Amino acid sequence: MQEHSEWLAEQVISYDEGRDEDDLQLALCPAFRTFLRVTGITPKSKKLGKKTKPRQSLVIVKKEKMVATTTAAVRQLFSKDFKSLFGAATMSGDLEVIISDDEGEEDGDAPPRSAQLSRNPRGHKNRMLAGEVEWGPLLREDHCSSHYESATVDNVKISPGDYVQIEHDDSAKEPHLGRVISLFERQDSPEPQVHIHWLHYTSTTLLRETGKDNELYFSYDECQDVDLSSVMCRVNVTEVSQLTVNDSHVHYGMSDERLYCVEYVYNDTTGAFTSPAKPKKFTCPSCAVLKARRLKESPSISDGILQYWQNEYSIGCYMFVQTENKENSATLQDKEKVVANSKFPEQWRRQNDSGEPPRVAPLTIGRLLGIHWADDDDAHEVVLTLQRFFRPEETSLEKPWLKDIRLVFPSDQIFEARLDTTWGRCNVINAREYLDSLDEFLKESDNNFYYEKSYLHAEGLFIDFELDAKLLLRRKPIKREMRSKRSTRKRAKLMRFEDNPISIDDDDLIVVMSSDEEELASCQERSISWSSSDSSSDSSSYSVPSPIVSLPNVEAKLRSLDLFSGCGGLSLGLSQAGVSEACWAVERDPVIAEAFKRNFPKCCVYAADCNAMLGSILAGESCDPSGQVYPLKGEVDLISAGPPCQGYSLLNKFTSSEAYQFKNSLVVTALSFCDYYQPKYFVMENVSTFATHKGGNLLKLVIRCLLELGYQCRFGILQAGSYGVPQSRRRFILMAAAQGLLLPAFPEPIHAFPVAFCDVYIDKRKFKPGLERIKIGHLRPLQIRDAFDDLPDVAANSTTAVHIKPTAKSLPWSSDSSVVFDHCVRPVDALNAARFAHIPRVRGADWRDLPNISVPLSDGSQTNILKYPFKGQIEGCVRKGVCACVEGKKCKSERQKNTLIPWWLPHTAQSNNHWKGVYGRLDERGCFRTIITNPQPGVKQGRVLHPSKDRIASVRECARGQGFPDDYIFVGTIEKRYIQVGNAVPPPLAKAIGIEIRKSLISSQYR
Structure with a gap:
């Protein structure tokens, strides 16, 4: 206890600052007060200085019984696992809350479960049918x-x-x-x-x-x-x-x-x-x-159209191709041997750092110019010839991240790719011809791009005129992305168009299209055999392929009920997808409920506990205490729910308490809402570890319950970074659809983001998210600098609105307004402010880069130099230590105070991966590591410092990391705003899910 006393005290304080209002405040417990007195730790939180409540009030809180409210059908399935939370009356068959007569009869008539079947059905022997047929x-x-x-x-x-x-x-x-x-x-x-x-x-x-x-x-x-x-x-x-x-x-x-x-x-x-x-x-x-x-999986050609994986390609169309991924992991520091010295005594802990995970390049955009066969020794493959379109980051532009992620540049580079590396079509237009409708064009689909200039790759130059792809075919060497062995036998003609004759260059193996006599003569000199053509055709014309049809609108938007709504991230994304309208929301925290209401003024927001509200509904009440009417059966089309995740999170160490067991049971409350309202769709979101909680048994019960209620369902873990946020955030998603509707699929990745750990392992079996082809996203991954670059610096505790210049289009936080709210940070004490100032402004910097020096603080005091009076063997080398435990002895109370390098970090670093990332700066070319409700530099997820400013990331910067638009409003104290942002579902992820629900709904309507 003494060894980790300071760290433990900071964890308790951090827990209290981010706790829910009805949770017990650990700092008020007599045991914790005694702990502070024995260890000699000085409280740093103002909350610890408050007068403690009478002990009687704490006893009352501890003895208060938490009872989950459910419908009978749901309770019957979950009663075994949540027996202590349903209460004795519930277990005996009587509801803890009153249920209407019709529902009681419906659920009460279910006969008992039948006995287990023997291996052979009754009346049959265990033998095969062996007689004459x-x-x-x-x-x-x-x-x-x-x-x-x-x-x-x-x-x-x-x-x-x-x-x-x-x-x-x-x-x-x-x-x-x-x-x-x-x-x-x-x-x-x-x-x-x-x-x-x-x-x-x-x-x-x-x-x-x-x-x-x-x-x-x-x-x-x-x-x-x-x-x-x-x-x-x-x-x-x-x-x-x-x-x-x-x-x-x-x-x-x-x-x-x-x-x-x-x-x-x-x-x-x-x-x-x-x-x-x-x-x-x-x-x-x-x-x-x-x-x-x-x-x-098998390509086919009909009427000049190449079909592959439900995509249709024709000459002149634009498409996604997966080429060689040349973006590798960038090391955080030079690989020189790091030697400890008196000024930076902890830098030696970096020598085994593995660096950042590899970056993934997005799919390449190309314009289809030709199709031919490539005969390998082992396979007969279709090969495409394409004109490459470069993205800003692939060109010679300075600060390419300031450009729109949908901007591309047609280039003079021609390359070949195998058909099995293609990933569908996209639309590319000349922005000069669509100035008035460009914004609407980009909003229609993430597959829409535009260009303004052309790019000469070898020279690194931009030109204003458009390149003629047909001339490029004759003059430019082909860059081969696939290295197939050439066959000497004659290539057969693959396809022919009626209007644009196609022939094969037997030397270069490219399908060329032309209708110009001069070009025809030039090609004939190269021994190309041409079919007859119409010489009156325009030499510069291409057959224009039909554009990708955008997803039609739904006939009527789904009326949604958002349970455990928070500030509304899930509802926002679903509404952005055009599939639903937020009509009702339930959030028990009045401040957070107000934030939801501010952003959805037409929505009926209940500042109530979901469990208590369900009890009122089942008791026959028609409105809440404030007079807001509850939705009726048949009115709710979609229920979305994000039950509290603390009971399933690996970051939480208090999951065995009754309070967290009760929060786990709120999943059952969400299912009971589904049972009562019978919506068309049900969506549930939670932390990724929900899927494997209790060995996957909770997930099995949830799915079992939905099947009993008559719903189809699928589950998976999605990476939010793949859908347009600069953050690594893996979330468990469960989707259910009523009978007669198509069950929505999971969305394909949009942004090129390393997809890791998205498979679910239950009972030693692997379950995939359900995508037949897991593709790389076609947009580059968003980075910290995308979210931070245009925001000005901000003083601590400032809540004043700031003005920004218009940013690049196609970012999830872009809005029409130039005013940004909630760009504020919580203040820190003088010692932490000094620590922030001495963390180097380089990628990967953290507490290990702090100098061991004495500096003056803003409050007039002076820091102490951390002393290393002990020596011991660490990782095969003799290292200095701050405690006798480094020598293998028992820890003593040797804690040093007021030092730039926090004493407890080197004290416990060996057993905590050297506390990598604590007091760490965000990488401007990287992303957040899961935005949390209480960004603190002194915790495991402590990489929260601004890349170039000596402060923690602001509320608005974290909100951008979650994908909230700049005009989205948060309310309450700065701490409350951080909580609203950290608990939210990233709206871009919710939007991607909503688009799949929209596809399902439209398909079901047409069917």
Whole structure:
């Protein structure tokens, strides 16, 4: 305790400053007061100087019982894990809150769970059907097989649509189950065959022990031809869609002899549960999935259009291509050996620093000029010839980050790329021709770009006129991004256009298009065989490809209810996506609720606890104490929820307390809102560790609950930096959609950001986010300097609005106003101010770069020099230490005060990765490391100092790091504003999710 006393005291103070108002203030506890007295630590927080409350009040707080409010259906699933929070009355079957009569009857009629099924259904023996096969009527016959309407073996008739048990290769394991798709016999094999669409037992899905033993799930992409002799028996399976409403409620009550399928398809790769398409006789859904996947992966050409991965390419179109990634990790310091000296005694701790993670270059933009075959020894591939468009950071521009991230420059560089490196189309226009509509064009899609000048790559020069790509094909050497071996045999013509004849240059292997006689003659001199052409055509004309159609608007925006809304980051992003309108929000902190209201004036904001509000609704109340009307059933189309994350965060060390157990149970409250209102969509966000909390059991229960409520669902971990924020922030996202709607997919990355740890591991199995091709983003990653560069310096504790010049377009915080609010920082004491001033203004600098000197402070005092009276072996070298523990002895109370280098940092650095990043400066070419509610330099996430100013990042700078627009308003004290920013969902991430919901809604409407 003595060894880490100062660090522990700072953690307690930091915890109290960021705690919720109803949490116990640790600094008021007698135990902590005794700890301060024994260790001799002087309180540095004003809150510690306040008069403590009477002990009786603390006792009352500790004894107050926290009871979670739920609906009966949700409570039944979660009661085992949250028994202590639901209370004894709830566990005995009575609700802790009053429920209306109709809901009580609906939830109370659910029969008890059926017993576990034996391996074999009742009435069947464990043996295969081995008798002679009697075929039914012939359905169809082709060149290799004959398909029949049925097959009878041992008096057991099997027909397409029946469910059967198939022998497992390991007799000790559960037999396979599947649905018969077709029965046939091959001409080359005497053994009768059956095509099976496999089913999953609950035990083989993500749900495992949380599911029911008598439930099955269709496999998403698993099917197989098996011998009819391997069939053991028919199984009586009833699909839920075939049951009536009265006997299908939450799928209870089936007898032991009947297995039945819920109406879900399970994807074993992503862990998603979706509704199956309407079954068609003799059609295998899994085969359809596999066939569609093969078609996407195989290129095809029709009517001059090249199709690949659901994208259509034609000559002249613009597209994304993944080229060699040349952006590598930049070392923070020179790799010279760092030697400790008396002035900088802690710099030796840098010698093993691994540097920053590698940077990822965005996809390259190119204009398609030609298509041809490339014959390798191993493969026959399609190769594209493209004109490269450079981005500002790839040119000779000074301060390219000040340019718009959508600005590109057509260049004189021609390059080749394989078709499998393409990632879809984009739109590029000449800004001079669209001055009046450029802003609207850029707002339509993140795939829209523009150019103003051309760029000569070799010379590094910009020119005002547009380059002729056809002339470039003849004059410029081709930069080959792929190195394929050339084949000597003749290349066949790949495709031909009616208006623009296409031929192949057998030497350079490029498809050229032309309709000009002079150019034709020039090409003929190079032994190119041309088709006939119309000589009257304009020599400078290209066939203009059709632009990418922007996403249409929804017929009516979804009315959303935002639970645990905070200041509104999730609602803001969803509204920016054009999919929803924030109609109701619940936030218990009145100050933060006011911030939500200021930004969403038309929204009904309830400054109430979600748990208490649900209790009022279930009790039949129609409005809150202030008279605001609660939404009615059927009015809420979308529920978004970000339950408190402290109980799941790795940064929190107090997760075992009753208060945090209660906060964990608020997930159940969110699900109860979903059960009561039955919205079309449900979105939940939390920290990434939510997925693996309690070994993934909580996630399993959440998914199980949503399935019982009739929702499809998928989950994953998304990196917010991939969607347009200068911050590494991995968030758990769960999306659910009601039956009859398409379940939204996860959004593809937009910005090139290192995607790490986005897979979820549960029960030693890996679940991916569900993207078939994980692409690199097509926009460069946003950096600290993008967010900070145009903001002026600010004095501590200043809340005055500042004026800025118009910034580059296409940044998430850009707004029409030149006035910026909340550009303020909290004041610091004189000692910390001196420490900030002595942290070098270089990349990666932190406390290890502090000099061990005595300097005058602003309060008139003088700092002390940190003494190193001990020596010991550290990492194989003799190092000086500040405590006897460095010599292997017991720690003594040797704490030194008022030093530039905080005594506790070198004291405990060896067991804490040398406290890398503490008192650290942000890297202007890097990003935030997860913005938190209480930015403090003396904690593990202490890299919060401005890159070039001697202060902590301001509220507005942190807000930009989260992606909030500059006109978004925060209220309350500076501490409260930091909390509002740090707890928020990054709006760009929410917007990307909202666009996928919008796609789902539009597709469902058209369907």
